[in-house]
Amino acid sequence: MYLETMAKNPFSPRHPIDPAYFVNREEVLESFGRSIKRSAKSVPRKPDNIAVLGGWGIGKTSVLKKFESLAVDEFDDLKAFTAFIELNPSACQNIEAFISRTRDDIQRSFLSELPLIAKIKRELSDWRVKTLDLGIGLERKEKMMESHATSLFEEALRDLWRNILEPKDIEAALLMFDDLHYLARNYPGGLYDIRSIFQKLAMDGCNYMLFITGPETLFGEIRDFAEPFTRFFDRFKLDFFNLEETGKAIQEPLQLSGSGVKADEAVIENIYDLTQGHPYFIHFIMCDLVDYKGKGRITENFFDEHWKKIARHIEREKFEDDLFSASETERKALHQIAELHSDVVAPSEIRIRGKAEILKRLSEDKGLLIKSGRGEYKLYHPLFKEYLNQLKS
Template sequence: MLPEPNYPVSPEQFIGRKTPSEAFTLALQQGLAAGRISSFAVLGDWGIGKSSLLLKFAAICSDPKYGILPVLVPVSTDYGDYRRFAESLLDGLAEALAATSSLTTRLRTEVRNWKLKRVSMGGFTLDREAQRFFLSSGSTLLRHALGEAWKRFFLPAQISGAMFFLDDLDNFATPVAQDVARTLRDQFQWLGINRMNYSVCFSARSDYFSAIRSFAEPAVRFYTKFYLEPFSAEETAEYAEAAFRTHEKLHGLLRWLYEKTLGHPYFLAFICRELLACTQGSVPESPEHLWPHVFQQLERNKFRLDLAQVPERELELLRTLAGAQRDEINPRHFIPAFQYAHFGRLTEKGLLIRTGRGRYKLYHPLFSEFLRQTK
């Protein structure tokens, strides 16, 4: 396996996350038995492996013994409204249906011709490209289109259901970020009640549901949630063994890697890639001797890019927090020199992580080290 920190890991090379993978598989089995599959939320901070886990889940769905059609839809920041979002889901469904081997040649031709550009509703046929769109609501569009797809394609092809994998749902900017999850819950719950086996699995930041006051609220309870943490020491070892393609001579390197990365998948992949480049694919005898070069690459390819759009005042706050060398930070200790809004904006940029009410931390100790070195 060649470490590539800037791309999700393919399901064939997926490492770790045994607990969520097994829980997802069990939920899939139970959902098929009940005729209604659960929906899921994969939550975690930047670089923790959310996209890779979504791809792994999608691969599990596509196993013939489950027969669930995975529909992969990256969520863009440029959706203007929910209708455009709904249309992207339908386009993704059409592409996934056209590619599946479960459809007969006739049905596949129908899907390609249809492309979900037309939605039948009662005695009406509504063209998505018409100048005036009768279904002004994206919710209504999605509900009727999925209903028609179920009757025209899923039932004849005996496909058990479909799961929409929505990567980075928090990219869809709405006045209240969780409104999209609420709307999806309402729609997909209605579809399930009406015996149409559609579900959703989305990824988002770990604090995605934090604005919802009660975790007992239906919009929260609807999703089975997986909160991703950094790799354990065992998972870190498994990753390094795959990257260096050996079990030998790794004991000292494994301990060193875990101390540097704390199991963070992005930094683990980045550092392994740089070590392999320095040693031409062999296990380094003394990784600490190579650390200045590796850290320089991190500075150039990650940390300086992190700060490219950070105003001077927020940069000053980051350096102050790094200099404090605390595991967690309470903003009130830095007021009035800085404002609470500074903490909020840095959290939005992913440079601070909100660990609890009134508690923050820099997103990784290596970033803190960089800030201290560049004062």
């Protein structure tokens, strides 16, 4: 019985959402639909690229996964090839590491249930061997010149389009780079390279479309190169859900999964008040509630009975790690910010040496602060503020 109810739990805060349960974000999805239709039919090729930006856990990866599933299932009159490239610091140590990760993920990402793609599996493995012949991804004693590496990469992608994808009548190749800020941090010139590579490929008739994610500061970090790179993307910033959207994020998975669980309107309002509509926290709370409930109606009473336990669970799983990732002085800054009455604070209100650096690290590297346009900061979530203050008392 226990296992049976666990299996029906459609909430999973630790993973991007299952595309079947994806809700909201209409604007970016519509733009995606228009882009791929337009670009597949346009001659000469003019691919549109999309950047999905936002803070920690707001749903960036989920949007890319949804794009991928739309390209395969919904736009089936379009023959698309999609590759999902998951970046992390080690895959972005230098441009060569980035290129080999891209190459490996292009290979891995073909969706085997798609007969068309299955047919090109064999050609793709030949392509991998070929890119190795070109020298991409090989361990080298001497560091390959960056410009040499990028031109080999461009050549390999041209080869992939002309000799493998185009002959199979593929109309668009969708490359999704998740967390591109890792590259921007280690090698800002890499973003500039990406733009020039894909711009040239488009001019040569290779229809690669780029979909990238990163924090809002992604384009700011590369000020020197920002202009041309920025213009290369249609940018969308993801925000917290409003009350109605929070309701959808809760009700749709409950219904579609056949969970046998229902949530009262008052419970949705409580969850909205506590989470402010942050998708990760909504899923976290719902995941626990569904586990506790098993089957039936989640009432406000049931919610009140379980909220303390769930709050502890969030602390253990998220907030303790957040604090652990901060140095001692960074923690001091976090506590000072939490104690202030106003949620938004100016750097002048914080009394710590070297605060400019500390605030920058806490917002850009660790995602624990959010920087507003006016140079003010706030903690990334009110529940985190509450947690910090509770530790003090």
